[in-house]
Amino acid sequence: MTLHARLVVTRPAFTLDLDLDVAAGEVVALLGPNGAGKTTALRALAGLVPLSEGEIVLDGHPMHTLAPEQRPIGMVFQDYLLFPHLSALDNVAFGPRCQGASKAEARRTAAALLERVGLADRAAARPRQLSGGQAQRVALARALAVRPDLLLLDEPLAALDAHTRLGVRSELRRHLADFGGATVLVTHDPLDAMVLADRLVVIEDGAIVQQGAPAEVARHPRTDYVARLVGLNLYRGLADGPRVKVGELLISTSERLEGAAFVAFPPAAVALYRSRPDGSPRNLWEARIDGIERHGDNVRVHLEGPVTAFADITPAALAELDLAPGQTIWASVKATETHAYPA
């Protein structure tokens, strides 16, 4: 149940072109900003969007020539699309019925799946009587009921409120771990991707910009989008030993590299001073405050200057430094707080 796909979808103002390999039992998350083409990629895998070029091969069998209803897939849609006129049980039984099971047989399969997602007591409910979390689980059960080789999930948690999301996310993770086929899931939420996926594939403007294990991607972001997602300041520059030249600024790092390199550091590592400090920090630059906003329990300061950066400080520090947008300030980062890696 290994998936190998090359998806090319050409539209007037947009081209999607990516290679995707998913092993049996593996969960791959397509992560990217809105309009990056993640959902188009998923719909192409399902056959709902025709490929302009490329192929989809599942277990050695080409699948891109088949109509959606002939593909061995199960799909969970963003707003679930449970059939409003059918009960939860009949929604789940729909797939097995289409595969030729008798009504009783299909309902038995459906009942067993509803039991598995903990909704045996809601079998008779219509979709509009279900809560968001319940509807999500029915949608998952419906997709699994066709015993797919490839499971596709489009923003499976996006329609849920924060509280429900937490529970459903960990439950979904458990069900995905039990699923033997290949899973491709689309999300724009880095937390969902980190928790649910074995591997992240980051898409921007229709192409893959980075992929790897979640921890690896989080530690070594390669685009501004990924850096923002994982909450790091990221710069691309030219390394020369223990220093990386980013624009006009020379950033000292703990690693020694040569050539093109990335430098990343967390916003909390940036210290702010009203006047030029003396002493150890070697990475020091003069910046202008572009904006100040709340960020969790702290305050995030947007800095303009030789590099654009975010600095997280405590509300107490903000009051003490008496900062305001437009002000000029000194910023510094210790070399030990930075992390450099080859570009």
Added chain:
Amino acid sequence: MGAATEHHRTAPARPPWVLLVPALAGLAFLVLPLAGLLVRAPWSTLPARLAEPYVLEALRLSLVTATIATAMSLLLGVPLAWLLARTDFPGRRLVRALVTVPLVLPPVVGGVALLLVLGRRGLVGQWLESAFGITLPFTTAGVVVAEAFVAMPFLVISVEGALRAADRRYEEAAATLGASRWTVFRRVTLPMVMPGVVAGAVLCWARALGEFGATITFAGNFPGTTRTMPLAVYLALETEPEAAIVLSLVLLAVSVVILASLRDRWVSAP
């Protein structure tokens, strides 16, 4: 929420006379004839007149033919509406325009056209008679054909509108679950547009029930076989005006019932 509360705050504007006077005149114009019908009705002899065989015969014929015409329209009209709403073929706009022609065509013209095609010497009628021994004009079947010809477009337009408004992603979801296109139509599309189908069928039935021009032209006016209620009303008016009023009251009652059943659909303003 904002819009609703704001609406409450502004004092209701007094309608200008220029609009109010014609509006009331229009209302009177629409309501008075119906009121007249009720005022002039021979209430004392009503039960006896209603029980007269020719009234019951006409009513039964009207109900039966309108119902069969509606069933025929459903059988042919729903697939036609699906074709117009869901597929794209060259000349689709033209086909859609042709489907709606009977809506605006004077029914008498429709009756003449049916005679020319399905009449004994008509293009198709000739063949129907020689091959199957079927003659449509001046038969009860002819009444059904005339009614369906005039009423089916109402159903097609209503169902096509419902199909266009329906969320097609449900059909995609059904396809990913392995449903063939026929299964998708039967188990997802049709149940979801059912309110539109019902509204269209009721409208179609009401139109068929009131059909006069095409029926009298194509099927004639024979008691028991082709004389439906509207034809009986017209005929009674010449000989026995009170009977015409009674028959009209029956049709009015049927119309009111239909209006009430559609109240929550699209007859009521939002």
